[in-house]
Amino acid sequence: xxxxxxxxxxxxxxxxxxxxxxxxxxxxxxxxxxxxxxxxxxxxxxxxxxxxxxxxxxxxxxxxxxxxxxxxxxxxxxxxxxxxxxxxxxxxxxxxxxxxxxxxxxxxxxxxxxxxxxxxxxxxxxxxxxxxxxxxxxxxxxxxxxxxxxxxxxxxxxxxxxxxxxxxxxxxxxxxxxxxxxxxxxxxxxxxxxxxxxxxxxxxxxxxxxxxxxxxxxxxxxxxxxxxxxxxxxxxxxxxxxxxxxxxxxxxxxxxxxxxxxxxxxxxxxxxxxxxxxxxxxxxxxxxxxxxxxxxxxxxxxxxxxxxxxxxxxxxxxxxxxxxxxxxxxxxxxxxxxxxxxxxxxxxxxxxxxxxxxxxxxxxxxxxxxxxxxxxxxxxxxxxxxxxxxxxxxxxxxxxxxxxxxxxxxxxxxxxxxxxxxxxxxxxxxxxxxxxxxxxxxxxxxxxxxxxxxxxxxxxxxxxxxxxxxxxxxxxxxxxxxxxxxxxxxxxxxxxxxxxxxxxxxxxxxxxxxxxxxxxxxxxxxxxxxxxxxxxxxxxxxxxxxxxxxxxxxxxxxxxxxxxxxxxxxxxxxxxxxxxxxxxxxxxxxxxxxxxxxxxxxxxxxxxxxxxxxxxxxxxxxxxxxxxxxxxxxxxxxxxxxxxxxxxxxxxxxxxxxxxxxxxxxxxxxxxxxxxxxxxxxxxxxxxxxxxxxxxxxxxxxxxxxxxxxxxxxxxxxxxxxxxxxxxxxxxxxxxxxxxxxxxxxxxxxxxxxxxxxxxxxxxxxxxxxxxxxxxxxxxxxxxxxxx
Numbered sequence: 099x100x101x102x103x104x105x106x107x108x109x110x111x112x113x114x115x116x117x118x119x120x121x122x123x124x125x126x127x128x129x130x131x132x133x134x135x136x137x138x139x140x141x142x143x144x145x146x147x148x149x150x151x152x153x154x155x156x157x158x159x160x161x162x163x164x165x166x167x168x169x170x171x172x173x174x175x176x177x178x179x180x181x182x183x184x185x186x187x188x189x190x191x192x193x194x195x196x197x198x199x200x201x202x203x204x205x206x207x208x209x210x211x212x213x214x215x216x217x218x219x220x221x222x223x224x225x226x227x228x229x230x231x232x233x234x235x236x237x238x239x240x241x242x243x244x245x246x247x248x249x250x251x252x253x254x255x256x257x258x259x260x261x262x263x264x265x266x267x268x269x270x271x272x273x274x275x276x277x278x279x280x281x282x283x284x285x286x287x288x289x290x291x292x293x294x295x296x297x298x299x300x301x302x303x304x305x306x307x308x309x310x311x312x313x314x315x316x317x318x319x320x321x322x323x324x325x326x327x328x329x330x331x332x333x334x335x336x337x338x339x340x341x342x343x344x345x346x347x348x349x350x351x352x353x354x355x356x357x358x359x360x361x362x363x364x365x366x367x368x369x370x371x372x373x374x375x376x377x378x379x380x381x382x383x384x385x386x387x388x389x390x391x392x393x394x395x396x397x398x399x400x401x402x403x404x405x406x407x408x409x410x411x412x413x414x415x416x417x418x419x420x421x422x423x424x425x426x427x428x429x430x431x432x433x434x435x436x437x438x439x440x441x442x443x444x445x446x447x448x449x450x451x452x453x454x455x456x457x458x459x460x461x462x463x464x465x466x467x468x469x470x471x472x473x474x475x476x477x478x479x480x481x482x483x484x485x486x487x488x489x490x491x492x493x494x495x496x497x498x499x500x501x502x503x504x505x506x507x508x509x510x511x512x513x514x515x516x517x518x519x520x521x522x523x524x525x526x527x528x529x530x531x532x533x534x535x536x537x538x539x540x541x542x543x544x545x546x547x548x549x550x551x552x553x554x555x556x557x558x559x560x561x562x563x564x565x566x567x568x569x570x571x572x573x574x575x576x577x578x579x580x581x582x583x584x585x586x587x588x589x590x591x592x593x594x595x596x597x598x599x600x601x602x603x604x605x606x607x608x609x610x611x612x613x614x615x616x617x618x619x620x621x622x623x624x625x626x627x628x629x630x631x632x633x634x635x636x637x638x639x640x641x642x643x644x645x646x647x648x649x650x651x652x653x654x655x656x657x658x659x660x661x662x663x664x665x666x667x668x669x670x671x672x673x674x675x676x677x678x679x680x681x682x683x684x685x686x687x688x689x690x691x692x693x694x695x696x697x698x699x700x701x702x703x704x705x706x707x708x709x710x711x712x713x714x715x716x717x718x719x720x721x722x723x724x725x726x727x728x729x730x731x732x733x734x735x736x737x738x739x740x741x742x743x744x745x746x747x748x749x750x751x752x753x754x755x756x757x758x759x760x761x762x763x764x765x766x767x768x769x770x771x772x773x774x775x776x777x778x779x780x781x782x783x784x785x786x787x788x789x790x791x792x793x794x795x796x797x798x799x800x801x802x803x804x805x806x807x808x809x810x811x812x813x814x815x816x817x818x819x820x821x822x823x824x825x826x827x828x829x830x831x832x833x834x835x836x837x838x839x840x841x842x843x844x845x846x847x848x849x850x851x852x853x854x855x856x857x858x859x860x861x862x863x864x865x866x867x868x869x870x871x872x873x874x875x876x877x878x879x880x881x882x883x884x885x886x
Contacts, residue, residue, distance in 0.1 A: 416463030654692030691721025845869030
């Protein structure tokens, strides 16, 4: 018994020594080694194993179930099932597999296992031995590489630049979708082809065919250096125009330094080339315009030195381009006495705070002082920094002199009106004093009231009768300007200045007409003058007039008409004046957007008989500054201007008053709707009668008469007019056409000339000193039998 115990002790000691020796072998191994019994419990694990799994020593793991302790839940049952089949002998072996393990800290690591089955002395399967390599880092690297390759492939396929990879013999190895699109070929058509394939006909920028040695990939292979921004054309057979590309290419070298491949990338710049070509053509045209324009064009640098000087500037100031370029404006053309004033304008331009338009005196090369009109534009770079100023200049010396003369004449006219107004005011003051005295009794108050009404009517009658005195000098001025405009010997510049005088006179006449119309309305001298006219032609003429004005202001003008009757009967003149006043106001107070002119009739298709009336609806809508609600009830009052949101405009403030009076006279009423900063809408309705085409008078020919037709007898015309200017104008106009003309300064002299010269026609003024036109006509009529 003692001997058996001794032997067993020796065997156990030997077994422990073998176990320790095996453990020592396990521990020096550089891989994870784990032995499991048939229950899946850990019977042996080396140092690399428990360290990889995050444990301090093997004792923390020995006896633990491998599957429950060291495998993630998602694969535990699957691996345990395979292990059970091995232990039962259902499968022979699983020599290699990879699976994740879980460490003591919960981290997952991937192990690549090599496994062997363990058997006891009877040959029964008693467990397994596995050696594993921690491939977590490699797996992560592989995953990162796969992800990187996928991202690279995605980026390459979606990049807007074409990419083609060439081998060192120029054959294409790979191309992305953008490259195939730009080149017009599929990836299969390109794969394996050489860069010198004739189907890819490369072109120089002068459109000649490119040499093979100058192909992008050929240049990189020859120089073994990068190729940057190489512009080339591609003559695709499926297009009738050249495709332009900007090419960049990079050589790729192997570890031994030999060229391995060339990566070429290119982007389609066809549109950019077209834009550049269009820009060059535009610059050529602009240069041509600048050289031929009649306005001076000067470009200044930030130091106020000239860096462009066109021929028109040479003509205005006398300096040629060579003399002007590089010199400052004060040195060349600015009088010394306004240097400080111009410096202020210049600084505003550089700060972009003003100075865009100004008029000032300038000097020419020969020392002459002229007046110039300047339109200045700051020149800025892409960052908004001012780099200089472009100026458009015109010599307006003559025009300014004409404007000064017109202003002097206008001042004289205003003085005349003021003097007459003062007289009326004095009369009104006297009348008011009398009314104050007569307030004692009701009878005297009534008498004073009637006197005041008579005085008011007298004032209106007086203004109405002023038509002759006010219009006569303006008629002469406008007539002579029209005569001068027809004179072919007058230069273009002078004709433009005369045109300015004519337009200013027309404006003044329009203002006077407004005042006189109001006076006639107040005096009760305005009556209806109904005629038959073509409504379609009437509306077309008005639309064309305001469409051109809208184009000049950069606005839209829309006319909306229903199915309207063609011919109607009504007061054409007053309807035209009312519409022109409303449309002029809409255009005047609209800076952006535009104006809509509507005409409609609810009964346009109704068959009318003589005596029937048809309602016509008119609307004028704009997108202008609008009118506050508190002002709407005042806008039709005389001499009232309401322009909320904008500066005060010119005019008499009578347009809406006249329009309302005319519309009321035609049996209608006008309404207004408006919202501040949104626009206004004016509408009215009038009734018109039926008319036939046969009732419409043919319009007069609008062509200018230049002479009498040949073969006619000589006609004599006598002009009797007390105002010298008007008389001279009529005489000149009639003689220019070819009539024989005599003149007389009053009715008495006109009678004398009539009896001595026997004219065919007398142009007789009715209001003249000595003898008026009425009396002169009576005396002439008594002595002749034929009517005058």
